[in-house]
Amino acid sequence: MKFKVLFYLWLLGLINPGSSADVSVPLGSSAVLNCSFTSMSLVDDSLLNITWSFNGLVIASRNHTQPGFFLNTTASFMGSFPLTVYNATPDQQGVYECRVSYNDSHYSTDVTLTLLVPPLVSIMLPEVVLKRKTVVECWARSFSPPQIMFTWTRAGNKIQDPQKLQVNRTEDGLFDAVSWLTFIPQISDQNTSFGCEVQHTALVKPILEEFRPHITVLPKVSVSAVPSASHSSPLTLSCDVSGFFPDKVSVLWVQNGKVLPNLPFAVQNEEGMYRSHQYHTLSVEERSRGGEVQCVAQQPNVQEAAYGTIDLSTVDPRVHNPGLNKSAKASVAMMIISLTLVFLLCFGFSWKRRDEKLKSLNVSAIVLPPRVIVGKKGRVTISVEGRLAERVQTTWFLNDAPISDTTYKEKKSDPFSSAVYTPRTSRVSVVSEKSSLLPSAAAGYYKLHTQMSPRSSSSSMKQLFSSVTFIPDLSIHKGAVFKCHISYKGKDKLVAERVSDKFTILAPPDVSEIQFSEPHEEGGIVTMTAQASHFHPDIITFRWFCEGGELSPVSIPQALAAPRPDAVGFFSAMSQCRLPAAELERGETRVWVTVHHTALKQPITRQTRGFIKRPSVSEIISSPLSSSAEGAVALACDITDFYPPEISVRWLHAKANESEEDEDSEREIRDGAELWGPLQTLPRTFRAKALIKELLETRRRGEIVCRVMHCSLLKPIDRVWRNTHTVAPSIPPSLSVRWSTDGVGIFSVLLSGGKPRAEVLWAAGGTTVSKLLSRDRERENREGEPELQSVCVLLRSTGRQESDSRRAGHTRKIRPPSVDCNAECEKADGLESVGEDKRLNEHLEENDEDEDVDPSYINTVRLRKEKKERLRVNVEITHPALRLPAYLTWTEPAEEASS
Template identity: 85%
Template sequence: MKFKVLFYLWLLGLIKPGSSADVSVSPGSSAVLNCSFTLPPLVDDSLLNITWSFNGLVLASRNHTQPGFFLNTTVSFTGSFPLTVYNATPDQQGVYECRVSYNETNYSTDVTLTVLVPPLVSIILPEVVLKRKTMVECWARSFSPPQIMFTWRRAGNKIQVPHKIQVNHTEDGLYDAVSWLTFFPQISDQNTIFGCEVQHTALVKPILEEFTPYITVLPNVTLSVVPSTSHSSPLTLSCDVIGFYPDNISILWIQNGKVLPNLPLSIQNEEGMYRRHQYHTLSMEERSRGGEVQCVARQPNVQEPAYGTIALSIADPHVQNPGLNKSAKASVAMMIISLTLVFLLCFGFSWKRRDEKLKSLNVSAIVLPPKVVVGKKGRVTISVEGRLAERVQTTWFLNDVPITDTSYKEKKYGPFFSAAYTPRSSRVSVVSEKSCLLPSTASGYYKLHTQMSSRSSSSSVKQLFSSVTFIPNLSIHKGAIFKCHISYKGKDKTVAERVSDKFTILAPPDVSEIQFSEANEEEGVVTMTAQASHFHPDIITFRWFCEGGELSPVSFPQAQAAPRPDAEGFFSAMSQCRLPTAELERGETRVWVTVHHTALKQPVTRETRGFIKKPTISEIISSALSPAEEGPLTLACDITGFYPLEISVKWLHLKGNWTEEGEDREREIKEGAELWGPLQTLPRTFRAKALLKNLDEMTRGGEIVCRVTHCSLLKPIERVWRNTHIVAPSIPRSLSVCWRRDGVGIFSVLLSGGKPTAEVLWAAGGMTVSKLLSRERERENSEGEPELKSICVLVRSTGRQESDSRRGAHARRIRPSSVDCNGQCEKMNESADRMKSVLEDKQLNEHMEENGADEDMDPSYINTVRLRKEKKERLRVTVEITHPALRLPAYLTWTEPAEEASCLAVISKSTSSLDTTTHPHL
């Protein structure tokens, strides 16, 4: 029975959850939700149970399945249990949970089902009055999922004004969203096309709904009295209505709320606006009635008309202002009492709030950097002034996503960086401790900094500076804004909020050299092309010049001339210019192009002289391995990539600085000098090889110079071959090995003498080895001979257990070999460790100082060598030494001792010195 329980527990440990993926379908389609697990070879079906649930309701299991779903258990032997949802509806979208129960232990995974329904877009446009606040609604109805984005446009361009978005969930499981555009219409907006662009996952391309606002211009109404000589005659009033649009306007005369009859008449001025001058004569009864008279101008679709008011008691001298009666006097007295009480209340409230006003904060606007360049650090800053500025905390946001500090400082462990320590980004959130956990933070590099400074003008007023240093990234920061919330420490209430302006991200262009096309034989014209890539924004200018003046570029179609964005949002563009082939054939015409962009301090210039190409000259190589060898000596020099093909090569013999009187220091060698080629490799591209054969003994005693002359060169190019002696280095018989207490192994080799410097290549591994990083240092010893010291630092890894033991900043000591000892051996180990701890640390420090590890190494040069523990691999470190004096490379190898070594031998080795066994194979 005990064996059976252990067997089931072993099978249970072999079950591993598989990966899940989200599923998106259209309404009415069937969706297959995958659920897979890695099962052991033998599984008891009676102990295995599968259930699918949604919102706490079980939809399918091995015993029962709800209508509209199907659970496929026929492939359970492969560990796959897919659930099919028939005729998916918006109510069925959400997170589905797949749970596998085996032997009363549960394993689960989640799959998200999304139903894609495109939105229906419509616009609600209210009355539009000149310079009055207008709010336009853009509705997107019956869509799913709820993520949607609105973009407002004016004449095809994005409107950089704030707008609001609201998303509502409808009864049918879909979503409605509305975006409001608030603006104040101007005359320039008349007959201008506005648009609302909606982007959604279910749309192949965005929907653009356009409208043209019909702007109404309100008139200016002026009301006046025509002078009258008699009180008994009718009173005539004049009403001027000026500057309105359109003409369909009606004018009403109202006296004390009663409409009077009128006769309208309009006149249009030169600006297209209308003007109406209308008179109205009050009768004797209407004149004696007194009060106020209004001239009201009404326009269609305008809720608030324009009007002018005149008081007859002031405008008409014949109308007497009657005295106030008792009721009016009482009203005036009550009004005076009310005003007095209000004044006293305001005074008391202001006295109570006196201290709070002294504690008020003065928050500046967010200051953006003058230029935001991709890849270069920028800083946004805000300042807060006040008596309690030191108690203020700031919270920064990118758009609406909080920013956390992602900068970090490297952490050292002992003389070396710990091999087990991996630098990670600091995630210190600046959000208040009382707020809820946030689902995500702004991606990218950010460094938060807060500094207090005392103002010199007043010691009681303090100033706090808060800034965010960031590295601009086009995909993250394009069109973004920074927000800063100011609050007091320990409180969640936001005292002030500042929002930055949108900033333009700059990226300077990478400009290529001028490329040439093949000449057109019929027209005899060559097209020159210059390309600019990886720049932002998309405004760029190419200007072509030659020695005669500025050239006109080749015109492109609009689709090809506009800069083209790539997947990352950077732009690329090209420009072409044409010249006759005859002017470019021999390089007689100097042509250059300048590229102007806002991210450049100075324009980038690319210059050419036509098809002329400068040659590339290689170093001189010799046929002999060493000058001491017998036989003829031949020198060679490769000349590639030049045009035209006429080229001149001279071989010169240079003597020492001191020469006899009348003797030249350099002598041309003509015997044995040859030029192989020129050979055409590409159109208008040639290569050649300069040879110097059968050098005599006298010539071998100095320096040999290969001098190349070409029409593309302002001065000849020279390559020098010196008759130097090649000496093999002194190679030790073994490697120097030191194991640190934290499991880091330091391997080094010292090569004495040798000319030129040898090349060293390190490798390590088990059955197979991989290349390692190393650090080399050259110096002279006490005898004046050159020395080359190569150091390689590594740490061995056998899998997850060892990595777990290295978590944090502490590393567990790893010995070169591990054996199983009995209790007596363990006591001997502990005793030996106590006896050697002080001496071992001293020896390690001396060894590391001798190797110069602290000075030469950093964490990027610590190699991790992975060994397969299940195959009992032993660590093997080898170094390859290559030198011209050695016909074959030399190899030094260190191999980890076998695990079968006795416990006593291990203790003996650990107490005397660390393992430095080497196996040279020369």
Template identity: 50%
Template sequence: MKFKVLSYYCLLGCIILVVSEEVLTGPSSSVDLPCSKTWPEGIESDLLKVTWLHNHSVVASNVGNHTEPGYSLNASLILNGSFPLTVRNASFGQQGVYECYVRYNDTQVHFSNVTLLIMVPPSLSVLSSVLVLGRESILQCEATGFNPPQISFLWTHRGQEVTSSTATTTVTPTPGGLYRAVSGLPVTLTPPVNPNVTFGCEVTHVALKRRLVREFKPRPVYLPEVSVSTVPTSKRASPLTLSCDITGFSPQNVSVLWIQNGSALPVPPPTQLNLDSTYRTRRFYTLTEEQRNQGGEVHCVVNQPHITEPVSGSVNLTAADPQVQEQILTKSAKASVAMMIISLTLVFLMCFGFSWRRRDEKVKSLNVSGIILPPRVVVGQKGRITVSIEGRRADRVQAAWFLNDLPIVDTTCTGPHHSGRASRVSVSSHPYSAHHLGRVSVSSPPYSGRMSRISVTSMSEKGPLLPLTAPGYYKLHTQQPLHSSSADKQLLSSVTFIPNLTLHKGAVFKCQVSYKGKDKVVEEKVSDKFTVLATPEVSEIKLSDSSGDADTTMLTVQASRFHPDVITFRWFCEGGELSPVALAPALAAPRPDGEGFFSAMSQCRLPRAELERGGTKVWVTVHHIALKQPITRKTTGFIKKPSVSEITSASHNAALTFSCEVTGFYPPDVSVTWLQLRTVERRKDAERGSEEDEDDDDDDEERVEITEGTQLWGPLLTDPATFRATAVLEEPGSGVKGVEPAEGVMCRVDHCSLQAPVERVWRRAHIVPPSIPPSLSVRWTGDGVGVFSLLLRGGSADTTLLWAAGGATMSLLSSEESKATGAEGHREMTSTCAVLRLSGQPSQGSGTNVHSHTNGHTHKPKPAMLECEAEVAFIDEEEEDDGVRRTQRAPAEKRSDGQREKKEESTDEKSEQTETEMGLDPAYINRVRLGEGEGGGEREPLRVSVEITHPALSTPVYRIWTEAKTDARL
């Protein structure tokens, strides 16, 4: 029969069924990860091995009862074909893929994958609800604090689903392990505007039982009409006042900025309401004499909240200033002056034109060097490119840098530059200048007077929109002009960047030199293509058996993430250089990954006898152009010392079984000896009668070798160069009547790599459980607070208590524990839990905690009346009379409604009285809300329970108190 079973599993070892499942759970909850397999008859449990792995690390195994904290494996279900892994208090760090391996007689017969995901529902809010009339605006909706990251948004308009291909959704992780998503919907608002129109944002997520919906009304914004004029004056010498009329805008809060020749002029005052619910205002600005003499154009720029492009109007002082108009010459005078100017200009050009031209060319000439690249461009290491500019006017030039025709911006100050076209900047950050402003006349369609009529725009039509900028880290440097011995000046412009293989492989840098304030490029330099280097990451030397040859060993080393692909491996032994093994072309050639990095592998053979001597040294050197010095990896010998674990014990059928793990050793020959430890008493030698032995009667420890019940499982080859074994001992005489158990056992491990044997000792520990009372003690206050207590005496280890209360379902409570020493010197621990029971449905925002927190301070609860038909002692007031405490007892059913209302009004006062009289801490008063019974009758009875766990107890002990009530089901 055993031969049939082994044959069956040998066939299954060739065909392994891989099962993949997905398990969803909430945070801080326990969940079972399934893994099952149907066994034939005749399976031996000792040959079954179940191992669970997470992130390639063992978290639970029935071999050696290895279980990591937070996990458990029920070994009793293995023969039934079920071996689930229990994950307790699931956290985000425990998410991921779990692998279940099942082996029978060291043959893998089953493998499955289980993916654990922790579900956290999102919260939904509206980020932006502003719509600008006549312009495209973005409505934004935000979902935060959810997991997993898969989420979907749905937009609605007037209750109907909006299908827009331009709607975008961005999901980003948060520092706490959760995710945040933002969805944007482009909307263009056109007149007429309905103020009751609503938009909706719906979110669908796997952690939600139903969709989250947020409906809102958008806030419309009307752009104003702006016009600028001069205020007439009676006298020529009177100050010139400008008027800026702003009409047809909404909402009311706008700001007005006056700008003359690109410089801001400060002003402010009020607005007025129009009949069509829009506003109008007029702003004036009186120019000084100096400002009037400057002439030029004066702009009135209007900014509105949430609007990136302002509206402006302008006036030309040359045409509008009366003082300038009176100074205009007549036509004949103009002709005379023009002829004089032309004559003088011709004479000047004839006399000095040639010399001036040569002088100007000499002054403006610049000498720009080529782009100087760093000698080595290594991934992750900063590099700098530089251009030198020489000339008499070198201090007036500026340099613009490009990477593959993409502009380079300084990311150290402005942060990473996002892809996409940049929007036009506002006046507050970039003042207007004559270079940016141009006169155009644009009128918007007459939409009920709401659309703005603009007399002057803020951008020149010749200026193109900002293109995409080069991604990556860049820092721009400009060294101040250095005066040389000649009249020329020198300027150095450079860019510091961190090379990235994806961005900079095969790229070129470009530098454009121009004068400040000018668009014309004076000089342009383009760099040569440069090679990006990446240093290899080299693994340690790994040993493996040579296929088909038991007398040789294969040594392997791996190099990864290097660039370019040329790399050299050289193997050495103490006797000289070794020849590497010729690999297949698919393995020998460096292989690129998705990022462009290369990886390669090299192997060589060595006789196994050379390595097993323990003193032979083998090393390999890796040479690459990105390395200043080659990387060396060494290995010495093949002999490894064992690692011996502590002795673990397990009880089975009143008998103890001991085990000790021996891991990481080579060669596989290992010796394990078990010794029994007993305490014996030295006796005097009566025949000798020597006085030397009179004082030599102390106790001693006897060590007796155990030969029966020992077993060595292994050695088992775990890695290509290491073995592991498990030493097992069934305690002799354990559980047999009349046989005294040993004080302890010792496991002695000997190996050729050890100078002295390694010993591990296990000694018997006596753990005594505490004395547990048969029931809970309870006291009730007059305002409905029940104080439950439990006193534990004795015990030789700490006891863990867990309180819970409720009706049909129970929730955890907070309690207070105190420890003391009794009169007889034994340990005492008192646990106290205060419960306040409430009836009815909880109000919105109420929780299970009895107290709330505001600004870090705890507020006392407002207890409700106790609703109970059984007689309960109410401590309404305490009086001391000759040392006797008297309490008033009254059934709850005999109290009138008026008395109950009066009692509820004085809840706050009695709560403070209860805390003072009974010594209660508000932080330990628990609020328990009870639901209604069947048929909507009276509330369900209260249950209070405590779970007691102790190392000496095989199972937890429970003490339960149930409220006595005639009409309720217990």
């Protein structure tokens, strides 16, 4: 017994657990999880058993490894068994257990895999009302790991009070977090900068999102009555609305729940607040109704309205009347009976006229487009036929939200000026009295269109067509219906209402290329995967084929195979198929997959010929050989990213024309041709370089061709090198600058001559510069020489508000830095090319009249006003005949930057 105890104690000492560290990698990267144990050199390797487990399931062992993982056992004699996780996804992060068994002894260690995904930060700012509690939400979405910290700031100073924080795990395995800032706005907070700073492990530096609250000041409303001569005359009421901001406010008069007409008018006082005085005169009938009269002041984007109330009983106290005698009572009864008969006659007459109008109109059902596809315009239409069709007006709704025209028309201006957008005029929708006071409009793009049929002018029966053009959006139009209200112009009552059927929104799938897994170590089986994303509805079909017929897909877990919706409602799905690696290794078997969906007229096909990668061939690079004979050059061509490694390169001399003495137009060059490589860069990627040395005088009349041949190419790839004569262009000493009336700067440079064409790169900024977009035009001057004109248009911006206003579709007028910038810039930079700039400006003005500039070519350059940065514009001109690039610079004068 004592001997057995000593034996097991010796056996336990053979294996000791080593060190393990947690691993953090970016999303989609491969991670190596280390697992090492120290053991004696005499341990029998056949008695060792290694397993890696995740979430209670064995994912890798010495006998089997699941796809997406790789267990390296080559260093088992050193006690190291690392596990490689390929293309790590959020579902793969967590705790992995490495377990090593020797005989009856078991040892384990844990390794935590964490994905580093930076958050996307956004702020949701509600309506801000003075001295009313406001809650601002700061969202951080799609990040990992879940540890995150929010810090709120006001005017650059941190708010020390602790804030609430909530972190939730999303369906895709990442995390969302939200932090709330609760504060009571004061008048001093108007346009004060608030910020939400987010700190996370995956961020190099914290993200700071700022906002400026625009505070709404609720008005004070009081209602009073203007004394009248008698109770039988109209009563004038006065509504005083004061102390509100901004000046946009609507005033409604409401008597016993019914809205009365009103005409608001606002005046600003010395304190910057607005005041509106509204009068309304009640008729004798309205005054006799009695009850309460309210003056309601409603401001935009504010749900709660301010109101004042006056009780008519306090203005017109009831006078106690003595009892009536029998004759007076009989007279009153006869009067009531007469009024009742008149009312019934009027009501019957109006009801008859309503029936006649209804019968005189023939309203069709709402016609939906045959296919409603996300992002493509669709149109719903309704027709109204009748003798009074030209007097009909239509009001469209999406569900219960009224639809207004959201299209814009572009106003033509100076070619280099920014485009000005103005909203299209559209009629205000008729809203019923039972609707809310300020109904919200339907979100999305809509264009309203109404027209009469051409045959209506020659026929007594007229026909009107009304339609709504919209761009389908899944988050807005899914499960929605269109409604159309038919009424006569100037009338609030509805004649007819039509509701459309529910329509299905279609979104075609985005199908990836076929992806391959690494071959299984035992059977050499390769798993091929095709993914479809961003489609709707969720019914989709994958069909796999090879040259021998149709293949059967692999049965994968239902959670991966079934279409999965995202936060918006689009679906994604995947399908897999398997083939032996021997059939795919050299591209001997062609495999393709077809994806069928109801949004597709034809199925999408993705095909591959196995592990074959098409080579990328660079242009031919030449360099003179100083150590060789005069006129000799070395030509090189890079060939990268190809598989398999077998590749062939031929150098050819192509003649200038086919009238040469030789019959062949191309002749192979064998002397001096070399192929360096192929060199393996990745497990299935190679690169090589083709080299040759040539004498220029023997090839002066022809071209040198590098022809690359590979099994992945249907035809060879040719790269051509020509021994052309280079001439440097004529570069002006300065830039030409012109400012338009709305603050848009037009910078240009004119290059004369030069062969081949020069490359022009624009950049602008303050302390640092950024690349700009430009337009280049080539033409010939009067002397027949080529000219290159490069024009760059930019707009200065000194703050974030300017950028926001331009994104909203409105151009903010900016004072031009100078009226005559050319003269000032020449004085500042010491330039002397007055004649050249004058000729270039005339050239630009001629071109501006004939050509419209796309607003997308207007560059916005942001300058930090607090650091008093000066606008700086740089141009880099490169040409083969120039040993170094040429640079032209324009700097804004200091006195203009300070102003």
